[in-house]
Amino acid sequence: MPPEYRLLLLLVADQQMSYKEIATLTEQSPDAVRGKLHRARKAFIAQFQKFT
Numbered sequence: 001m002p003p004e005y006r007l008l009l010l011l012v013a014d015q016q017m018s019y020k021e022i023a024t025l026t027e028q029s030p031d032a033v034r035g036k037l038h039r040a041r042k043a044f045i046a047q048f049q050k051f052t
Helices: 003-013 019-026 030-050
Strands: none
Touching: 003 019, 003 030, 019 030
């Protein structure tokens, strides 16, 4: 999984940051963050399923 995806997942799950907060932190639009998080979640699920 790309490092950017891991970072976004951690910011949402661990730090409980909003899309807007993450967008400000990463200098992206909230829509870009939302799209990348969607892809990150799909990548996480695919990675996880390899081990089950």
